Amino acid sequence: MSSLEDFLLKAMAMNASDLHITVAVPPMVRINGQLQPLEGVPPLTPEQTRDIVLSMMTPAQAKVLETKGQVDFSYVIPKKGRFRVNVFKQRRSYSAAVRILVQEMPTIDDLGLPSMLKEFVLKPHGLILITGPTGSGKSTTLAAMVDYLNRSKRCHVLTIEDPIEYLHKHNKSIINQREVGDDTSSFSDALRSALREDPDVILVGEMRDLETISTALSAAETGHLVLSTLHTMGAAQTVDRIVDMFPPHQQQQIRMQLASVLQGILTQQLILNKSRTGRVAAFELLIVNDAVRNLIRENKCYQIATVMQNGIKDGMIPMDYCLSRLVMDGKISTSEALNHCSDAETLKHYLSNKGSLRQNYTLSF
Numbered sequence: 001m002s003s004l005e006d007f008l009l010k011a012m013a014m015n016a017s018d019l020h021i022t023v024a025v026p027p028m029v030r031i032n033g034q035l036q037p038l039e040g041v042p043p044l045t046p047e048q049t050r051d052i053v054l055s056m057m058t059p060a061q062a063k064v065l066e067t068k069g070q071v072d073f074s075y076v077i078p079k080k081g082r083f084r085v086n087v088f089k090q091r092r093s094y095s096a097a098v099r100i101l102v103q104e105m106p107t108i109d110d111l112g113l114p115s116m117l118k119e120f121v122l123k124p125h126g127l128i129l130i131t132g133p134t135g136s137g138k139s140t141t142l143a144a145m146v147d148y149l150n151r152s153k154r155c156h157v158l159t160i161e162d163p164i165e166y167l168h169k170h171n172k173s174i175i176n177q178r179e180v181g182d183d184t185s186s187f188s189d190a191l192r193s194a195l196r197e198d199p200d201v202i203l204v205g206e207m208r209d210l211e212t213i214s215t216a217l218s219a220a221e222t223g224h225l226v227l228s229t230l231h232t233m234g235a236a237q238t239v240d241r242i243v244d245m246f247p248p249h250q251q252q253q254i255r256m257q258l259a260s261v262l263q264g265i266l267t268q269q270l271i272l273n274k275s276r277t278g279r280v281a282a283f284e285l286l287i288v289n290d291a292v293r294n295l296i297r298e299n300k301c302y303q304i305a306t307v308m309q310n311g312i313k314d315g316m317i318p319m320d321y322c323l324s325r326l327v328m329d330g331k332i333s334t335s336e337a338l339n340h341c342s343d344a345e346t347l348k349h350y351l352s353n354k355g356s357l358r359q360n361y362t363l364s365f
């Protein structure tokens with residue numbers, strides 16, 4: 001049997017995004033969103049998967065796996081690549097999901113992200129959220145934003161990640177990166193400590209629980225810029241998810257707090273391109289203005305979609321509008337757009353008015 005390093009190098013050569021190790025099938029790679037086996041490798045036995053996962057871990061990580069049943073960490077093949085790993089128990093055996101990380105530090109322009117993110121990340125304070133499904137590139141977008149900040153402004157950036165995916169070098173900014181598990185016990189503990197570490201910008205890899213969300217809101221309220229991610233689709237759902245994490249008697253207070261600190265929400269998803277040879281990023285961008293703040297305070301987030309439609313000329317990007325542009329530019333098929341849209345009728349409306357859309361508005365990416 002080939003080694004883990006061989007599997008990972010083969011996956012990288014195939015431009016895969018992920019490698020899956022599990023019992024009774026060959027190592028599987030995900031390419032353009034689709035799983036396929038590594039050719040020439042037989043199905044793995046329980047003993048082989050155990051040997052593979054243990055070869056990746058330190059004794060401390062192996063202890064966490066035995067205690068909790070899963071563990072997250074970063075893995076490095078020197079001079080070859082970095083990887084984000086989740087190892088977990090299943091049916092008394094071991095499995096692993098390995099995300100292959102891009103070696104070059106991504107930039108906002110290279111990724112084709114909305115240029116408004118450059119303005120967002122230079123704001124002196126507030127909360128900026130990157131949302132989308134698993135595997136949509138949220139961590140990569142955050143890395144690109146931090147890289148732009150690092151090249152543009154003198155400040156102290158503190159990141160809390162699980163695990164660290166992209167390594168930043170000091171430039172104009174100083175950047176301290178803390179990894180959950182190795183450097184701190186949890187996001188919430190590190191975030192509480194961060195407020196005493198004189199940061200200007202705090203990156204929280206994921207807002208997973210009520211305590212982390214509450215502390216992040218407080219940090220944004222007290223003059224810090226906070227960047228984070230959520231597994232949500234769309235601006236309205238993101239606001240509702242945050243508010244719903246709190247008990248009913250606190251929810252109006254959280255709406256008021258969120259309305260005062262939220263600066264913007266970018267939702268992203270990756271869609272198979274028209275030639276089915278790769279994937280294209282589609283975005284929804286909410287720029288939080290006075291109208292949006294009022295809707296959040298008044299618990300009328302269902303009206304945010306209308307504000308975004310009316311705000312296209314000001315830089316907002318509804319997801320269905322972005323999908324319609326990708327269809328018109330020949331980058332994705334209409335069927336793929338319909339599979340990923342927020343509202344099919346709205347998408348069809350944008351497509352039926354393609355002439356006026358092209359004339360009046362130009363996307364910023």
